[in-house]
Amino acid sequence: MTTVTPVRGYSRESTVLGSSVGRLDTPPKMSGRAEFTGDIEVPGMVHGSVLRSPYAHALIRTIDSSVAENMPGVVAVLTREDLMDIDPYYGHAIRDRPIVAFEKVRFVGEPIAAVAAETAAQAEAAMLQMEVDYEELPVAASLEAALAVDAPLLHGGELRPGAAHGLGNLPDRAGNVCYSYFIDRGDLELAEATADIVIDREYNFPAVYQYSMETHSVIAQHDGEEIRLWASCQHPFLVRAEIAKLFDLPVDRVRITVPYLGGGFGSKSYTKMEPLAVALARKAERPVKIVNRVDESMITTRRHNMNCRMRTMATSDGELLGREVELWLDTGAYADNGPRVAATAGDAAPGPYRWPSFKVDASCVYTNTGPSGSYRAFGATHLQWIGESQIDEVARAAGIDPLEIRNRSLLCPGEEVRARAKPLDADLIGDVNKAAVAIGWGRERIPNRGMGVSVGLLAAGAHPVSMATVKMDATGSVTLLVGSTEMGQGTRTVMAQIVAEVLTVPVTSVFVDGADTRFTPYDRSTGASRSTTVAGLAVKRAAEDVLDSLLETALEIFDLTDEAELDIQDGSVSHGSNSMTMAEIITSRFGFVGGELIGNGEVKPEGGSGSYEEGPVFWEVCVAAAEIEVDRATGVVRVLQTATVADVGTAINPLLIKRQDEGATLQGIGNALLEEMVYTEDGNLLNDTLLDYRVPTTLDLPDKMTCILVENNDGPGPFGAKGCGEGALAAVPAAIVNALADAGIPTCQLPITPERVWQQIQLPDNDNLEGMNNASIQ
Amino acid sequence: MELRSTVNGTGITVEIADNDLLVDLLRDRLGLKGTKRSCEVEVCGACTVLVDGKPVSSCMLLASEIDGAEVLTIEGLRDTDFFRAAEESFIRHAAVQCGFCTPGVLLTLSALAEQENSGGLDLKKELSGNLCRCTGYQALLAASGDLLS
Numbered sequence: 001m002t003t004v005t006p007v008r009g010y011s012r013e014s015t016v017l018g019s020s021v022g023r024l025d026t027p028p029k030m031s032g033r034a035e036f037t038g039d040i041e042v043p044g045m046v047h048g049s050v051l052r053s054p055y056a057h058a059l060i061r062t063i064d065s066s067v068a069e070n071m072p073g074v075v076a077v078l079t080r081e082d083l084m085d086i087d088p089y090y091g092h093a094i095r096d097r098p099i100v101a102f103e104k105v106r107f108v109g110e111p112i113a114a115v116a117a118e119t120a121a122q123a124e125a126a127m128l129q130m131e132v133d134y135e136e137l138p139v140a141a142s143l144e145a146a147l148a149v150d151a152p153l154l155h156g157g158e159l160r161p162g163a164a165h166g167l168g169n170l171p172d173r174a175g176n177v178c179y180s181y182f183i184d185r186g187d188l189e190l191a192e193a194t195a196d197i198v199i200d201r202e203y204n205f206p207a208v209y210q211y212s213m214e215t216h217s218v219i220a221q222h223d224g225e226e227i228r229l230w231a232s233c234q235h236p237f238l239v240r241a242e243i244a245k246l247f248d249l250p251v252d253r254v255r256i257t258v259p260y261l262g263g264g265f266g267s268k269s270y271t272k273m274e275p276l277a278v279a280l281a282r283k284a285e286r287p288v289k290i291v292n293r294v295d296e297s298m299i300t301t302r303r304h305n306m307n308c309r310m311r312t313m314a315t316s317d318g319e320l321l322g323r324e325v326e327l328w329l330d331t332g333a334y335a336d337n338g339p340r341v342a343a344t345a346g347d348a349a350p351g352p353y354r355w356p357s358f359k360v361d362a363s364c365v366y367t368n369t370g371p372s373g374s375y376r377a378f379g380a381t382h383l384q385w386i387g388e389s390q391i392d393e394v395a396r397a398a399g400i401d402p403l404e405i406r407n408r409s410l411l412c413p414g415e416e417v418r419a420r421a422k423p424l425d426a427d428l429i430g431d432v433n434k435a436a437v438a439i440g441w442g443r444e445r446i447p448n449r450g451m452g453v454s455v456g457l458l459a460a461g462a463h464p465v466s467m468a469t470v471k472m473d474a475t476g477s478v479t480l481l482v483g484s485t486e487m488g489q490g491t492r493t494v495m496a497q498i499v500a501e502v503l504t505v506p507v508t509s510v511f512v513d514g515a516d517t518r519f520t521p522y523d524r525s526t527g528a529s530r531s532t533t534v535a536g537l538a539v540k541r542a543a544e545d546v547l548d549s550l551l552e553t554a555l556e557i558f559d560l561t562d563e564a565e566l567d568i569q570d571g572s573v574s575h576g577s578n579s580m581t582m583a584e585i586i587t588s589r590f591g592f593v594g595g596e597l598i599g600n601g602e603v604k605p606e607g608g609s610g611s612y613e614e615g616p617v618f619w620e621v622c623v624a625a626a627e628i629e630v631d632r633a634t635g636v637v638r639v640l641q642t643a644t645v646a647d648v649g650t651a652i653n654p655l656l657i658k659r660q661d662e663g664a665t666l667q668g669i670g671n672a673l674l675e676e677m678v679y680t681e682d683g684n685l686l687n688d689t690l691l692d693y694r695v696p697t698t699l700d701l702p703d704k705m706t707c708i709l710v711e712n713n714d715g716p717g718p719f720g721a722k723g724c725g726e727g728a729l730a731a732v733p734a735a736i737v738n739a740l741a742d743a744g745i746p747t748c749q750l751p752i753t754p755e756r757v758w759q760q761i762q763l764p765d766n767d768n769l770e771g772m773n774n775a776s777i778q
Numbered sequence: 779m780e781l782r783s784t785v786n787g788t789g790i791t792v793e794i795a796d797n798d799l800l801v802d803l804l805r806d807r808l809g810l811k812g813t814k815r816s817c818e819v820e821v822c823g824a825c826t827v828l829v830d831g832k833p834v835s836s837c838m839l840l841a842s843e844i845d846g847a848e849v850l851t852i853e854g855l856r857d858t859d860f861f862r863a864a865e866e867s868f869i870r871h872a873a874v875q876c877g878f879c880t881p882g883v884l885l886t887l888s889a890l891a892e893q894e895n896s897g898g899l900d901l902k903k904e905l906s907g908n909l910c911r912c913t914g915y916q917a918l919l920a921a922s923g924d925l926l927s
Binding site: 039659662 | 810814815817819822851856865874880901903907908909911913915916917918919
């Protein structure tokens with residue numbers, strides 16, 4: 001039982017808040033009754049198959065669809081010729097992407113045309129009969145190739161900003177760099193002049209696939225005046241805006257229904273397959289379903305690979321003086337969320353330390369590969385392992401414990417994290433010490449084992465705009481309308497708990513569905529760990545609005561004037577020995593068993609524009625500790641144990657939070673040890689199946705995973721809650737890298753495959769960090 | 779060819795093409811949408827069903843191969859005592875997140891439950907053919923362990 005802050009002047013013991021109530025969506029998901037987009041059948045629906053480019057960079061001379069059009073079952077073939085009446089470019093950050101390739105293709109697998117047919121097999125058969133004449137162009141399928149002086153340009157002309165980039169004025173484009181983010185603070189030259197210890201290295205982070213088990217799936221219908229979509233999307237309201245703009249319809253004529261998502265992790269954020277499906281449905285004049293194969297989803301979005309150079313300067317006793325970071329993120333052929341990823345990576349680069357000076361230069365670069373976008377804890381995951389490994393190197397050079405250097409130099413609550421942003425609202429020193437203790441930090445050394453810790457921050461909450469509506473009818477049943485997408489995290493259950501808490505009704509009496517943008521109030525997005533904090537606060541306010549109406553009616557019935565004279569418990573309102581259920585109050589209000597009370601809640605930016613610069617809603621901590629064991633004969637690294645910290649303010653459902661951190665931890669292990677998309681020089685993805693792109697299985701589990709919850713009831717969300725679920729993914733790879741270095745094997749490249757570790761072991765003096773590229777201890 | 783088989787206890791006779799996959803037969807022809815399609819290369823386990831009591835990946839099995847066989851999908855499993863026990867254990871451990879892998883996991887577990895000494899199995903090994911990207915497996919293994927013991 002948790003004692004809750006009194007709602008409206010009365011206090012009671014909570015049975016809902018802080019309780020790990022069972023998820024409401026588990027029974028339908030277990031029985032197979034839960035519908036995902038691919039399970040839905042719409043009357044008259046046909047199936048779409050996408051013709052994709054075999055070249056990474058080529059002009060499209062001609063497209064001949066005459067054979068395909070006459071194949072059995074074919075209803076329509078969509079090509080660029082069908083899009084001449086609209087401006088076919090979309091992209092929330094940069095409007096750089098056509099619905100199908102127009103004058104040229106920019107990556108292997110880029111959609112060129114699409115076929116709609118009665119069956120999926122007929123659509124695919126017809127797609128294979130499409131004839132396209134290409135003229136190949138020079139290819140830049142890597143950061144090195146795209147940044148070369150004579151690199152082929154992917155995008156000519158001016159870049160148009162998208163409607164939701166939220167990053168101020170986009171800088172001028174330079175070559176294939178589509179976005180740059182700079183920070184320059186303090187006097188780096190002074191740091192340079194006074195430093196005794198300088199760590200200077202180059203690092204590589206691989207391209208990684210989010211792999212939500214449900215691939216991108218969409219059903220679209222366009223009847224000329226209205227568009228309907230059923231889509232596996234995390235941000236239905238942002239997709240609605242982009243579709244309305246593309247197809248020149250008022251926003252209210254675009255209706256998106258979001259079923260359950262089979263995982264998201266950022267891969268289904270912003271707009272993905274929806275424009276192509278709508279365009280095909282418009283041509284077919286029938287509803288069209290498109291369900292990607294895994295290889296198609298892998299080139300629909302991925303995590304940015306990155307090259308980075310970092311230089312950290314410190315005194316001989318480990319006092320941090322300055323840090324300089326240059327990084328290049330490979331956003332593929334189209335920007336997608338790359339600019340935001342670059343800004344977030346830039347912000348994560350210094351790490352949460354008290355720096356006299358630091359300088360960051362982050363670039364987002366076009367290459368002839370599939371587009372990169374959001375993946376859980378983006379930016380932070382890219383940089384934390386690099387920054388934290390350099391902190392450990394400083395500690396080693398200065399002869400102090402890695403935990404001690406953090407205790408001395410980490411930011412404290414209230415200190416500035418970045419100019420104009422919210423000051424630090426978490427206790428990082430306390431958090432990292434909790435994680436270290438959990439894995440037995442300081443224990444006697446065991447050969448071939450190592451321990452590491454890592455600390456970082458993630459700007460969470462995105463733009464804080466969310467609305468919600470709660471309806472209670474005269475039988476007492478409650479419906480919650482909220483736009484958060486259920487993609488596995490358990491948001492529908494947590495939202496129901498918030499409503500149940502305010503109205504004192506059972507959680508199971510609150511019905512929550514996915515978004516239907518025609519009826520569900522606006523919610524900016526599901527991502528950036530924002531749903532519980534931002535949408536949840538709107539939900540709480542909506543429930544309180546219903547409670548207001550209930551109490552207003554109850555006062556009339558009991559002939560009272562002061563709410564303080566009313567007691568609210570178990571779905572009833574009472575005064576002394578007089579008690580009425582909420583259903584009775586509503587019935588009394590309307591004079592018969594009918595009508596409903598409707599409450600609305602809204603969250604908007606407070607004390608600022610809510611922009612990225614002035615954010616975040618809260619800082620999500622990224623704190624972990626790990627112990628690893630390395631087999632020096634084979635190079636195999638095994639994670640023995642991990643500990644992660646989630647500072648959640650108030651845990652509305654503690655078990656679901658732990659489950660989030662466990663999932664993020666294993667994805668962190670995948671990012672650190674296993675996962676890497678491999679592109680050839682000519683832009684072909686070599687490992688585009690789960691056979692050779694390996695994600696963690698049960699066999700990759702550590703022996704022990706500890707998830708520590710920190711609750712200070714200090715979050716900006718409902719009941720003092722803060723979001724969670726991403727931090728562990730940024731923190732775990734960093735802790736593993738540091739643990740491996742502790743075992744004598746430093747690394748500058750992820751993933752840490754057995755082959756790379758084995759090669760590192762073969763280097764002379766691999767224990768000596770000076771043996772690696774540019775480290776110098778002056 | 780004409781396929782005769784028993785699916786979830788009901789006899790079926792359907793006309794199929796030689797290259798039809800079992801997953802398509804189940805989902806598109808028989809409307810059994812609880813069987814999920816993901817990797818399509820027999821790695822992820824989301825499409826797992828039982829054929830004559832043995833777990834198979836329906837994404838890689840030709841529909842013709844179930845001629846004369848008995849097939850069990852989640853729609854057949856969900857009315858059993860095993861399923862009700864699984865539901866209790868999986869809810870208690872919060873072992874289901876997005877739920878896309880869950881029907882396949884349950885089919886795998888139902889086959890394991892039939893084995894002698896099912897309580898003593900190494901579940902990390904037994905469930906390594908069922909990918910889950912959400913849970914980190916901890917809850918899945920705990921819930922499965924409770925269920926089989």
